[in-house]
Amino acid sequence: xxxxxxxxxxxxxxxxxxxxxxxxxxxxxxxxxxxxxxxxxxxxxxxxxxxxxxxxxxxxxxxxxxxxxxxxxxxxxxxxxxxxxxxxxxxxxxxxxxxxxxxxxxxxxxxxxxxxxxxxxxxxxxxxxxxxxxxxxxxxxxxxxxxxxxxxxxxxxxxxxxxxxxxxxxxxxxxxxxxxxxxxxxxxxxxxxxxxxxxxxxxxxxxxxxxxxxxxxxxxxxxxxxxxxxxxxxxxxxx
Amino acid sequence: xxxxxxxxxxxxxxxxxxxxxxxxxxxxxxxxxxxxxxxxxxxxxxxxxxxxxxxxxxxxxxxxxxxxxxxxxxxxxxxxxxxxxxxxxxxxxxxxxxxxxxxxxxxxxxxxxxxxxxxxxxxxxxxxxxxxxxxxxxxxxxxxxxxxxxxxxxxxxxxxxxxxxxxxxxxxxxxxxxxxxxxxxxxxxxxxxxxxxxxxxxxxxxxxxxxxxxxxxxxxxxxxxxxxxxxxxxxxxxxxxxxxxxxxxxxxxxxxxxxxxxxxxxxxxxxxxxxxxxxxxxxxxxxxxxxxxxxxxxxxxxxxxxxxxxxxxxxxxxxxx
Numbered sequence: 001x002x003x004x005x006x007x008x009x010x011x012x013x014x015x016x017x018x019x020x021x022x023x024x025x026x027x028x029x030x031x032x033x034x035x036x037x038x039x040x041x042x043x044x045x046x047x048x049x050x051x052x053x054x055x056x057x058x059x060x061x062x063x064x065x066x067x068x069x070x071x072x073x074x075x076x077x078x079x080x081x082x083x084x085x086x087x088x089x090x091x092x093x094x095x096x097x098x099x100x101x102x103x104x105x106x107x108x109x110x111x112x113x114x115x116x117x118x119x120x121x122x123x124x125x126x127x128x129x130x131x132x133x134x135x136x137x138x139x140x141x142x143x144x145x146x147x148x149x150x151x152x153x154x155x156x157x158x159x160x161x162x163x164x165x166x167x168x169x170x171x172x173x174x175x176x177x178x179x180x181x182x183x184x185x186x187x188x189x190x191x192x193x194x195x196x197x198x199x200x201x202x203x204x205x206x207x208x209x210x211x212x213x214x215x216x217x218x219x220x221x222x223x224x225x226x227x228x229x230x231x232x233x234x235x236x237x238x239x
Numbered sequence: 240x241x242x243x244x245x246x247x248x249x250x251x252x253x254x255x256x257x258x259x260x261x262x263x264x265x266x267x268x269x270x271x272x273x274x275x276x277x278x279x280x281x282x283x284x285x286x287x288x289x290x291x292x293x294x295x296x297x298x299x300x301x302x303x304x305x306x307x308x309x310x311x312x313x314x315x316x317x318x319x320x321x322x323x324x325x326x327x328x329x330x331x332x333x334x335x336x337x338x339x340x341x342x343x344x345x346x347x348x349x350x351x352x353x354x355x356x357x358x359x360x361x362x363x364x365x366x367x368x369x370x371x372x373x374x375x376x377x378x379x380x381x382x383x384x385x386x387x388x389x390x391x392x393x394x395x396x397x398x399x400x401x402x403x404x405x406x407x408x409x410x411x412x413x414x415x416x417x418x419x420x421x422x423x424x425x426x427x428x429x430x431x432x433x434x435x436x437x438x439x440x441x442x443x444x445x446x447x448x449x450x451x452x453x454x455x456x457x458x459x460x461x462x463x464x465x466x467x468x469x470x471x472x473x474x475x476x477x478x479x480x481x482x483x484x485x486x487x488x489x490x491x492x493x494x495x496x497x498x499x500x501x502x503x504x505x506x507x508x509x510x511x512x513x514x515x516x517x518x519x520x521x522x523x524x525x526x527x528x529x530x531x532x533x534x535x536x537x538x539x540x541x542x543x544x545x546x547x548x549x550x551x552x553x554x555x556x557x558x559x560x
Binding site: 050052071082088090091101102110132133149153 | 411412413416417419420423424426427428429430431432433434435489544548
């Protein structure tokens with residue numbers, strides 16, 4: 001049994017097929033990269049897995065259990081956390097309070113939530129930022145706060161949505177290190193990323209989608225050499 | 240006990256013995272009305288300030304609380320026994336709230352705000368037209384249980400203090416963190432395991448309970464209500480919002496400051512301008528919103544936090560140098 005399975009998942013918005021018959025599996029302990037041109041439907045897939053949308057057709061199972069159609073908070077409690085590409089900090093709360101709010105997912109006690117939040121902020125190397133209001137953070141730290149918050153819910157599977165976008169080279173290196181650390185602690189990761197150097201170096205496998213459909217799947221090397229993938233990114237030359 | 244707790248306990252003790260020193264009924268009346276508005280402000284603030292669910296119709300809950308008590312007396316209960324309406328009025332308000340919350344909180348945006356506004360109007364019309372139950376537009380009149388204002392003062396002081404303590408405890412618990420998360424970003428909150436529909440409803444229930452208890456106190460204290468008074472959009476629903484915003488929404492002290500200023504300003508100008516006095520409160524609100532958008536307490540807090548941050552920054556720089 002795979003940790004996460006998408007079987008023939010489709011999502012239609014009126015006449016637009018945003019995701020069509022998407023099928024892939026994610027094994028426990030894997031880092032799977034999801035790539036594709038802008039508008040291909042990557043974030044929609046995250047929204048389907050996380051419960052923000054219900055699929056029009058198809059099933060999604062997590063640990064052998066159907067999760068399609070469940071509400072996001074239920075999916076989170078089952079052990080599946082996500083970050084947002086367009087960061088959503090709780091602006092008028094401090095960094096620590098942000099992370100505590102999500103730590104309450106696993107405890108009812110304030111002190112325990114605080115302990116988990118201290119741990120998660122230390123893990124993501126945000127110690128110096130704990131008392132700052134989240135709304136005043138620079139972008140790099142907001143992206144990292146997304147990860148700290150998701151971690152504080154103690155996920156088994158973490159969905160990372162473009163956590164590298166807009167970071168400077170030093171921050172990119174630091175974030176790679178943190179993602180590897182998260183993976184090392186036993187969390188399975190599904191990651192959307194445009195930065196090819198990053199995604200090629202950290203993913204075990206890649207799934208490439210275009211116009212809502214899977215066009216390639218395999219090791220990073222295989223996918224990068226796939227002619228359909230190259231065409232999707234660069235366009236097809238017409239003689 | 241920390242300094243804040245000692246300060247609060249001393250303040251409460253001083254407030255409690257105040258009627259022993261001052262028996263002037265006018266002064267006591269002003270204090271009672273101030274405490275009533277502290278209570279109303281706290282109740283609105285929990286839902287509107289901390290949870291971010293703006294209600295334009297809290298008069299619905301105030302009126303239900305008031306009418307619960309009024310109807311109890313009308314149907315034969317002695318005015319003294321009508322104090323049980325404090326609890327019952329609160330519970331009735333929470334019951335009505337649970338229905339509207341259960342329906343509206345599945346949706347986002349202005350649906351709740353507007354539905355509760357409509358609810359207050361519907362209840363006002365019910366109170367006007369269901370004459371056997373409510374005496375219609377004539378209202379309900381009875382002789383209150385106590386002659387001395389001190390009794391009323393102690394009762395409202397106790398309820399307002401209770402509301403403050405409860406809301407403070409709530410805001411420090413998981414519940415409070417969840418309320419704030421929902422206010423800041425409902426999508427983020429839900430993806431972090433928070434059942435937004437449920438927790439918005441919890442916030443509304445606590446808020447409606449205290450508003451209903453306030454309405455019941457109002458009936459017990461003044462001995463007269465009619466639908467136009469207790470279901471008033473301007474005098475109750477909107478005033479609850481203004482008192483909170485004036486003092487500082489989403490702060491515990493804000494509604495206290497807002498209530499004190501509201502009663503002082505309206506009494507001060509009432510002497511010369513009769514019912515025109517509200518204009519001055521309105522002008523004050525406009526000035527506050529333009530220059531101190533976070534309210535009085537909110538602005539003070541922001542400035543303090545800003546100073547602390549700058550000091551910390553300066554300390555880091557000098558350490559680095």
